Amino acid sequence: MNSSLSIKLRQCAKTFSSGSGAPALEPIDLEIHPGETLVLLGPSGCGKTTTLRLIAGLEFPDAGGRVLFGDDDVTDLPIEKRGVGMVFQNYALFPNMTVGENIAYGLKIRKMPAAERAARIDTLLEMVHLQGLGHRRIDQLSGGQKQRVALARALAVEPRVLLLDEPLTALDAKLRETLRADLNQLLRKLGITAIYVTHDQGEAMALGDRIVVMERGKIAQIGTPQDIYYRPASEFVADFIGTMNRVRGVTRVGHLQIAAGIVPLANANGNGKADQQATVMFRPEDVEIVSLDTAGAEMFGDVMSTFFMGDRTRLMVDVGADMPMIVETRRRGVWHAGERIGLRVPEHAVMQLPVQHFSGETRS
Amino acid sequence: MKHSLRFYLQLTFTLLVCAFLIVPVVLSVLAGVTENFFVGLSSGFTLRWVVQVWDTYQLTIWRSIVIALACLAVTLLVGVPLAYMLARHQGGNSRLARVFEELLMMPVAVPGLATALALIMAYGQYRAFRGSLLFILVGHVLFTLPFMVRPVLAVMQSSQLAVLEEAAASLGAGARQRFFGVVIPNAASGILAGALMVVTLSIGEFNITWMLHTPLTMTLPVGLADAYASMRLEVGSAYTLIFLLMIVPLLVAMQWASQTARTRVRL
Helix, strand or coil: CCCCCCCEEEEEEEECCCCCCCCCEEEEEEEECCEEEEEEEEECCCCHHHHHHHHHHCCCCCCCEEECCCCCCCCCCCCHHHHHHEEECCCCEEEEEEEEHHHHHHHCCCCCCHHHHHHHHHHHHHHHHCCCCCEEEEECCCHHHHHHHHHHHHCCCCEEEEEEEECCCCHHHHHHHHHHHHHHHHHHHCCEEEEECCCHHHHHHHHCCCCCCEEECCEEEEHHHHHHHHCCCCCHHHHHHHCCEEEEEECCCCCCEECEEECCHHHCCCCCCCEEEEEECCHHHCCCEEECCCCCCCCCEEEEEECCCCCCCCEEEEEECCCCEEEECCCCCCCCCCCCEEEEEEEHHCCCCHHHHHCHHCCC | CCCCCHHHHHHHHHHHHHHHHHHHHHHHHHHHHHHHCCCHHHHCCCCHHHHHHHHHHHHHHHHHHHHHHHHHHHHHHHHHHHHHHHHHCCCCCCHHHHHHHHHHHHHHHCCCHHHHHHHHHEEEEEEEHHHHHHHHHHHHHHHHHHHHHHHHHHHHHCCCHHHHHHHHHHCCCCHHHHHHHHHHHHHHHHHHHHHHHHHHHHCCCHHHHHHHHCHHCCHHHHHHHHHHHHCCCCHHHHHHHHHHHHHHHHHHHHHHHHHHHHHHCCC
């Protein structure tokens, strides 16, 4: 493979002429380090695919935006001149060609001699664990096999960067996990700069060296998977990644008073003022179930329903608020609906974020 | 297996309708090989009329084939790129694409005589053009072009062509390589269906051709009308027989092509 490439987006915005006139992408700056796997994550319509297509050269940024591959300004180059490899959600394999012909397409375009091509096809088939399937027709492959062929085809031309647009979305859950692991291994081994678009947070966490969470054409947060999960920069990020409990209460010294009890607040998070309305968040797995009679119980609630999920049990607990509190525990035990339980959250797990009122900010 | 009364009633009705449609064809074919149709089949069978048609009207048959093939060539060269452009323009669903498609259909909706008249008024003074097969060809292309564009456009829209092209481009293929290496092969079933349709329609076209033709540019269907009008019924019927022999294989091929096209889309 070629030595890894860094990619920079400078003030790249995109407005589609057929749309509402509002930009699909606000001007963004983004730097992708050589050899890293960067995941663009967000709900549909957040601009993640548009960002990928700008990098690919399938779309061009509004005036003023620049796309840099290493030190080369590729802003005006079409995709066929950028040396990228691309994997699409719906495979986009050529149905009129065999597996081998699909993989060799880019090599043929580059006029590689037939013998060399054949050897390369074999190497690539082996790389994606499809040895001996070179002569199959595309319609004889399963979804997972198709995506492996698409990956081999994209890698065949030794691209400077690999772009993956929701490559696992069309597959069923089990297969998705296997292919995800293979993909992860392959990307690490090749050390190729890769940009991966997904709306699946699990995929993003598993594959990304860094994750870019996007929202409404803007970057909401950039960080490692741990950053994004443990230190979300906004309510949007916190809500989008994993499950989050959100409780309202009144600040007291060192804790937040809520209907069901108290939630500890670190001094740094307490804003110094008492008797203020505040909202805090914490994750279901950070809530501990404690017995009612010990002094450790800081909140009390009634179990509404339980879901046994094998490795853990999820409880919906009525704590006297609008929304039930979600609690996940790995403890073995059986809880019944209507049972009263004690709960506590460690201070380090409690997040207090600046509240953003998006509805007031949005363009109409 | 026991069937209800309802089944037999439906079967009878269906067979009656079929008979209603097929009997004239059978009669016509029989007339073409009967010694004297007014006397009846008892007068005996003969290939005399077929031979006579061949001797008299052979040229019209060749002419029809030449025009049909030329018409196919033109509709391929014009229609396939046109369908491609329409498909690429916002997936073929833009207002412009729809208006264009409707305009293409116009010569099919407008009576052929009117189309032909307009052609004669506009270009009739160019004598050499007016008297050549080219003039007939223009009429046929006008009439058959939508039948090439439509199936090709349909296949192009259904085969996620845009994504396939993006994939090809990402692998370094330029516009020309994409068109011939990806677009054309993946629209092949539509192109084949369109091609058979165009040839079939061109061979049978009467309305426009009848107005445009000169004695030297008479085609098969026009010759057929001529034969019925000016010769024995048996000669005209023999002519029909020859026409059927030419057109039936094309119709069968058309069915086969649309069948394969459907199978491919299902995959």
